[in-house]
Amino acid sequence: MGNVITDGEIVVSGLTKHYKQVKAVDGLSFTIQPGRVTGFLGPNGAGKTTTLRMILNLVSPTAGTATIGGSRYADLAEPLHAVGAVLEASSAHKGRTGRNHLRVVCAAAGLPDSRADEALELVGLTPAAKRKFKGYSLGMRQRLGIAAAMLGDPRVLILDEPANGLDPEGIRWMRDLLQKLAGEGRTILVSSHLLSEMELLADDVVIIAAGRLVAQGTVAEVIGKAGTAGTVRVRTPHPDTLLGALDGIGSSHGDDGALLLTGVTAEQVGDAALRAGVAIHELVTERPDLERVFLDLTAGKEAIR
Incomplete structure (x- = not known):
C-alpha cells in the first residue's frame, strides 16, 4: 500500500x-x-x-x-x-x-x-x-x-x-x-x-x-x-578632495567616471563630503545581485571526474 x-x-x-x-x-x-x-x-x-x-x-x-x-x-x-x-x-x-x-x-x-x-x-x-x-x-x-x-x-x-x-x-x-x-x-x-x-x-x-x-x-x-561587499557609487566634481576626506578607503573608477568606493557606507561618504565642502551629484549603494554571487560561488568548480 x-x-x-x-x-x-x-x-x-x-x-x-x-x-x-x-x-x-x-x-x-x-x-x-x-x-x-x-x-x-x-x-x-x-x-x-x-x-x-x-x-x-x-x-x-x-x-x-x-x-x-x-x-x-x-x-x-x-x-x-x-x-x-x-x-x-x-x-x-x-x-x-x-x-x-x-x-x-x-x-x-x-x-x-x-x-x-x-x-x-x-x-x-x-x-x-x-x-x-x-x-x-x-x-x-x-x-x-x-x-x-x-x-x-x-x-x-x-x-x-x-x-x-x-x-x-x-x-x-x-x-x-x-x-x-x-x-x-x-x-x-x-x-x-x-x-x-x-x-x-x-x-x-x-x-x-x-x-x-x-x-x-x-x-x-x-x-x-557571499562575502561580496556592497560598493558605494558616488559622482562629484571634486573626486580627489573627497578621497582625501576618506583617507584609506579603497576606490576605483567606473566606466562612466563615477567613483566606486569600498569599505565605507553611503552615510559616511555623505558626512565626509559635507565636512570637505564637496558637492555630491550622485550617491548610491550598489548591492551584489544573485547573478554576481552565483558566478563568485561557482567559479572554477568544474564537474567532478
Missing part, C-alpha cells in the same frame, strides 16, 4: 550518483519547504537534472536518499496527486489537440475530463485547446507540460527550465503562476539558468556546483553571506 503525503517537504540527504568515473552528484543534502518557491541553480554539468531525476526515482542513487513528504516518490499511493513534474518540454502525438492530449492523461490517471479544461485554463492555453500539438510553439509546449503536471492538483511541483522558449510576457506569466501556487501552500522547486528571473521569482535558492552544495537559504541570505 503506497503512502499519501500530507505535506510537500522535499528532503535530500547524502544523495550521490556515480557514472563510471564521473561523480554527477556527490553527497548532496538540502531541504525544500512547502509554501515557497525554491530556485535550484548551478552551472551546466553541476548535477541539477540528475538530482531532480533521483528525487522522482527516475534514476537510482549510488548512495543517499530523497523523500517527498517523508516518502520516496516510488512509494507514493497516488503520485499524480502528490507530485507534478516537467523535466523537458511536453511531448505528445503531433496530430492530437492540446485538450485531447490532457484527456488521455486524465483517462490513464482516473481523473475526469473536466480536469483537462481546468488545467488548460490555469496555464492560459484555453484559446489553443483545439489546436494540434504539431502547431504548438516551444513556449506553448512548456505550458502544456505544466498543465499535465497540474492535472492531479499536486502538493509538489518540480520543473526543470520551465521558462525555456517563453517570451518576456510568458516568463512573467510563469512567475505569477508559480508564486500563486506557492501561496496556496504547495512546494515549488524550479531549476533554471535565468538568474535575474530567479532573483524575482524565488523565495529560497539551492546552489550546487560539481555535484556539491555551495549555498542554500533565502535569496537575501545567500547574497548577504
Whole structure:
C-alpha cells in the first residue's frame, strides 16, 4: 500500500550518483519547504537534472536518499496527486489537440475530463485547446507540460527550465503562476539558468556546483553571506578632495567616471563630503545581485571526474 503525503517537504540527504568515473552528484543534502518557491541553480554539468531525476526515482542513487513528504516518490499511493513534474518540454502525438492530449492523461490517471479544461485554463492555453500539438510553439509546449503536471492538483511541483522558449510576457506569466501556487501552500522547486528571473521569482535558492552544495537559504541570505561587499557609487566634481576626506578607503573608477568606493557606507561618504565642502551629484549603494554571487560561488568548480 503506497503512502499519501500530507505535506510537500522535499528532503535530500547524502544523495550521490556515480557514472563510471564521473561523480554527477556527490553527497548532496538540502531541504525544500512547502509554501515557497525554491530556485535550484548551478552551472551546466553541476548535477541539477540528475538530482531532480533521483528525487522522482527516475534514476537510482549510488548512495543517499530523497523523500517527498517523508516518502520516496516510488512509494507514493497516488503520485499524480502528490507530485507534478516537467523535466523537458511536453511531448505528445503531433496530430492530437492540446485538450485531447490532457484527456488521455486524465483517462490513464482516473481523473475526469473536466480536469483537462481546468488545467488548460490555469496555464492560459484555453484559446489553443483545439489546436494540434504539431502547431504548438516551444513556449506553448512548456505550458502544456505544466498543465499535465497540474492535472492531479499536486502538493509538489518540480520543473526543470520551465521558462525555456517563453517570451518576456510568458516568463512573467510563469512567475505569477508559480508564486500563486506557492501561496496556496504547495512546494515549488524550479531549476533554471535565468538568474535575474530567479532573483524575482524565488523565495529560497539551492546552489550546487560539481555535484556539491555551495549555498542554500533565502535569496537575501545567500547574497548577504557571499562575502561580496556592497560598493558605494558616488559622482562629484571634486573626486580627489573627497578621497582625501576618506583617507584609506579603497576606490576605483567606473566606466562612466563615477567613483566606486569600498569599505565605507553611503552615510559616511555623505558626512565626509559635507565636512570637505564637496558637492555630491550622485550617491548610491550598489548591492551584489544573485547573478554576481552565483558566478563568485561557482567559479572554477568544474564537474567532478
